[in-house]
Amino acid sequence: MQQLQNSSSSNQTESPVTAIQSWLVSQLSDVLSIDSSTIDVKQPLTRYGLDSIDAVTLVGDLEDWLDLELPSTLLWDYPTIEKASTYLVQEFDVSV
Amino acid sequence: MKELKQYQLAERLEQALGNPSDPKSRMSFHQTAQLDEAESFPEQEIDWLYNWQLQHYYIPEDCGGRFKSFEEFVAFVRVLSRRDLNIAIAFTTLFWSNLAWMAGTEAQKQTLAEAMKKEHVAMCLAYSERDHGSDLVGGSVTAQKVEGGYLLNGEKWPINRATISQFVFVLGRTDPAGGNRGLTLFMVDKRQLDPSQYYNLPKIKTLGIRAADMSGIGFNNCFIPESVRLGEEGQGLEFALEGFQITRSLCAAFAQGATDTALRTTLNFALSRRLYNKTVVEMPHARRTLANAFIDILTCDCVNIGAARGFHVAPEQFSVWSAVDKYFVPDTLERAVNDVSVVLGARFYMRDEHDWGVFQKMLRDNAIISMFDGSSVVNLHALILQRRQLAKKRARRQPKQIAAIQARLAQSFSLTQPLPTFVPQKLELFSRGADDVLQGLETMLEELGQLQAGGVAPDILNQLRSFGQIILEELDAQDALIAESAFEHGHDQSFESFELAKQYCRLHAATACLLMWLHNRQVLGDFFAQGEWLVLALHRLLAPLRASLKPMPPVYYEHAAQELLRLHAEDKLFSIVPFQLAKSSTQETHNHATAPELQLL
Ligand SMILES: Cc1cc2nc3c(=O)[nH]c(=O)nc-3n(C[C@H](O)[C@H](O)[C@H](O)COP(=O)(O)OP(=O)(O)OC[C@H]3O[C@@H](n4cnc5c(N)ncnc54)[C@H](O)[C@@H]3O)c2cc1C
Numbered sequence: 301m302q303q304l305q306n307s308s309s310s311n312q313t314e315s316p317v318t319a320i321q322s323w324l325v326s327q328l329s330d331v332l333s334i335d336s337s338t339i340d341v342k343q344p345l346t347r348y349g350l351d352s353i354d355a356v357t358l359v360g361d362l363e364d365w366l367d368l369e370l371p372s373t374l375l376w377d378y379p380t381i382e383k384a385s386t387y388l389v390q391e392f393d394v395s396v
Numbered sequence: 397m398k399e400l401k402q403y404q405l406a407e408r409l410e411q412a413l414g415n416p417s418d419p420k421s422r423m424s425f426h427q428t429a430q431l432d433e434a435e436s437f438p439e440q441e442i443d444w445l446y447n448w449q450l451q452h453y454y455i456p457e458d459c460g461g462r463f464k465s466f467e468e469f470v471a472f473v474r475v476l477s478r479r480d481l482n483i484a485i486a487f488t489t490l491f492w493s494n495l496a497w498m499a500g501t502e503a504q505k506q507t508l509a510e511a512m513k514k515e516h517v518a519m520c521l522a523y524s525e526r527d528h529g530s531d532l533v534g535g536s537v538t539a540q541k542v543e544g545g546y547l548l549n550g551e552k553w554p555i556n557r558a559t560i561s562q563f564v565f566v567l568g569r570t571d572p573a574g575g576n577r578g579l580t581l582f583m584v585d586k587r588q589l590d591p592s593q594y595y596n597l598p599k600i601k602t603l604g605i606r607a608a609d610m611s612g613i614g615f616n617n618c619f620i621p622e623s624v625r626l627g628e629e630g631q632g633l634e635f636a637l638e639g640f641q642i643t644r645s646l647c648a649a650f651a652q653g654a655t656d657t658a659l660r661t662t663l664n665f666a667l668s669r670r671l672y673n674k675t676v677v678e679m680p681h682a683r684r685t686l687a688n689a690f691i692d693i694l695t696c697d698c699v700n701i702g703a704a705r706g707f708h709v710a711p712e713q714f715s716v717w718s719a720v721d722k723y724f725v726p727d728t729l730e731r732a733v734n735d736v737s738v739v740l741g742a743r744f745y746m747r748d749e750h751d752w753g754v755f756q757k758m759l760r761d762n763a764i765i766s767m768f769d770g771s772s773v774v775n776l777h778a779l780i781l782q783r784r785q786l787a788k789k790r791a792r793r794q795p796k797q798i799a800a801i802q803a804r805l806a807q808s809f810s811l812t813q814p815l816p817t818f819v820p821q822k823l824e825l826f827s828r829g830a831d832d833v834l835q836g837l838e839t840m841l842e843e844l845g846q847l848q849a850g851g852v853a854p855d856i857l858n859q860l861r862s863f864g865q866i867i868l869e870e871l872d873a874q875d876a877l878i879a880e881s882a883f884e885h886g887h888d889q890s891f892e893s894f895e896l897a898k899q900y901c902r903l904h905a906a907t908a909c910l911l912m913w914l915h916n917r918q919v920l921g922d923f924f925a926q927g928e929w930l931v932l933a934l935h936r937l938l939a940p941l942r943a944s945l946k947p948m949p950p951v952y953y954e955h956a957a958q959e960l961l962r963l964h965a966e967d968k969l970f971s972i973v974p975f976q977l978a979k980s981s982t983q984e985t986h987n988h989a990t991a992p993e994l995q996l997l
Contacts, residue, residue: 331884331885344575346576349886350886351885351886351887352533353637353781353826354886355576356825356826357781357782357784357785357826359826360826360828360829361785363828372824372825372826373576373577373634373825376576376577376633376634377577379576379577
């Protein structure tokens with residue numbers, strides 16, 4: 301079981317899905333220099349100008365954070381923050 | 397020099413073709429100049445290559461072919477390319493078959509392998525579109541699902557061998573919504589299509605490779621059966637990007653062949669042209685210019701031969717290695733050819749003077765290598781997007797990983813070590829921050845530090861150690877800069893980040909040179925082992941990063957020039973593996989290597 305550390309939100313009651321979502325939102329707002337409140341987790345990442353290789357390198361950052369090896373096309377297959385987070389929790393048993 | 401079996405095929409092909417300076421030989425400069433002027437496709441020459449069964453070396457052994465290693469492959473592509481890039485490129489579109497070897501079913505692989513061997517088929521890669529260029533995801537050729545297959549619609553342009561080929565690897569949009577999973581790759585046998593459902597676009601007039609079949613292909617509700625789909629729907633982009641990793645590294649060999657000829661024909665001139673009571677080659681400026689081009693060729697050998705071998709050892713890192721190789725080698729060699737043109741003087745610009753005008757032809761033909769199959773900017777961009785992770789991974793290396801890197805580097809760079817079979821399925825969209833070459837730098841420097849002076853002059857060893865230290869300092873500084881700077885996404889990368897990526901390539905190349913030398917000092921002959929060339933190569937690579945570097949001893953350049961003249965006189969390839977080229981049947985051979993050394997003041 302993977303423990304989420306260094307989560308941008310240290311809220312103890314946060315579910316793993318929400319923790320991954322907030323991490324992805326904060327990464328994306330960093331990378332794209334946009335306000336995190338403008339990011340909708342249900343919108344495809346490409347909507348925010350994230351191109352195919354960006355999406356792959358973001359998986360690399362996720363791997364570092366979770367200390368897990370993930371499929372490089374994860375964000376192609378689950379192209380919204382919501383879908384990717386749910387998939388990660390279901391498939392990799394990630395927990396806070 | 398030890399026998400290196402992986403170069404025997406290239407040598408055999410070379411001998412079978414004969415010396416290209418001899419107008420009577422096949423694919424001579426005389427003949428290929430005529431084909432180029434007439435802009436006519438080199439059909440007979442390509443037939444000859446099929447009859448020689450060269451296509452078998454594009455097919456992996458487990459598919460019934462004779463492909464053994466990319467090191468062997470780049471060596472024979474170089475032999476073709478030094479004669480004529482029209483022929484080399486037209487025949488080598490066969491390397492798109494790698495898409496089938498990577499993504500095809502057993503049945504698809506067998507179909508293609510049999511067709512290549514028995515029916516002598518050719519193929520093209522149809523990715524680009526007039527309105528979308530490098531933006532593959534933006535492509536508008538569609539593949540709509542219908543009963544039993546797909547309907548293709550739209551045009552692909554500009555495509556090399558779009559018309560004169562039997563197979564086309566075409567990327568089509570299967571998901572109307574687009575996106576990274578919206579593309580699918582198909583391996584279409586045009587002979588099985590209804591001819592009324594597709595058409596070819598007219599020949600495009602180009603600056604170089606004028607004899608090429610540069611055209612395009614259009615589809616009009618064109619039915620293709622489901623059996624021609626490679627992989628699953630939506631895997632097209634993944635296959636395209638991974639396939640490029642293979643072909644981009646191989647492209648460097650085109651530039652290497654072209655540069656050999658550009659330098660060789662210039663030497664023919666510089667050795668015979670007399671001015672002010674001396675030959676051009678005796679004039680210090682010309683001599684240094686030629687020696688520098690030779691050093692550039694040796695540098696590019698270290699990068700490209702290392703990469704060709706690395707495919708077998710660390711395929712998962714090729715999103716980085718192939719980007720470095722495809723940017724660095726063609727770019728460096730294009731500049732080398734331009735520099736050498738100064739020595740050839742007015743004749744560099746003439747289409748039928750001096751060796752049938754082969755210099756200007758190589759100059760024109762070679763100019764496309766850095767542009768097609770992912771241009772220099774596209775490759776640098778691919779590197780930029782991975783740069784932050786490269787820095788992170790390097791900072792986090794553990795001793796166990798370092799030992800593994802060292803072992804992989806020894807296998808990638810020792811030309812006498814056997815290589816494992818290449819497994820294309822191991823290619824990855826990104827390297828997860830790994831680049832053995834630069835991440836093995838410190839251990840390589842330790843080895844260099846421990847090297848006893850036996851066989852290597854102490855001055856050389858000291859100089860190499862000091863250059864190695866500079867590579868490390870520059871890399872550390874660059875990594876620190878990357879860690880501090882804000883990360884830009886996608887296509888908003890600054891001009892400066894491209895410059896930094898170029899520097900990364902320089903450092904990668906410099907380290908590849910050191911690795912090649914360390915691992916082959918006992919293998920590649922005295923000139924190679926002595927290491928003066930390596931000092932010069934590192935100086936050339938590092939001087940733009942360190943303005944304070946002192947000039948190198950003139951005697952090193954003189955020895956490089958002597959070696960160049962020896963290889964020229966003996967008809968040997970300008971390379972770290974200078975194998976025997978076909979000798980001329982008519983030309984008298986001068987042994988310039990025994991000529992007295994230039995007086996050094
Ligand atoms: C001789 C020849 C043979 C070819 N053969 C084939 C073939 O067989 N099959 C095939 O599919 N295509 C082929 N091409 C097409 C070639 O690969 C495309 O031309 C290429 O994709 C670039 O497209 P473009 O020129 O339309 O440039 P665009 O993609 O429109 O780019 C224009 C400019 O935008 C900038 N740019 C683009 N991308 C980036 C980036 N990532 N980062 C920063 N800047 C960027 C660069 O300055 C670039 O030059 C061939 C082209 C030629 C000339």
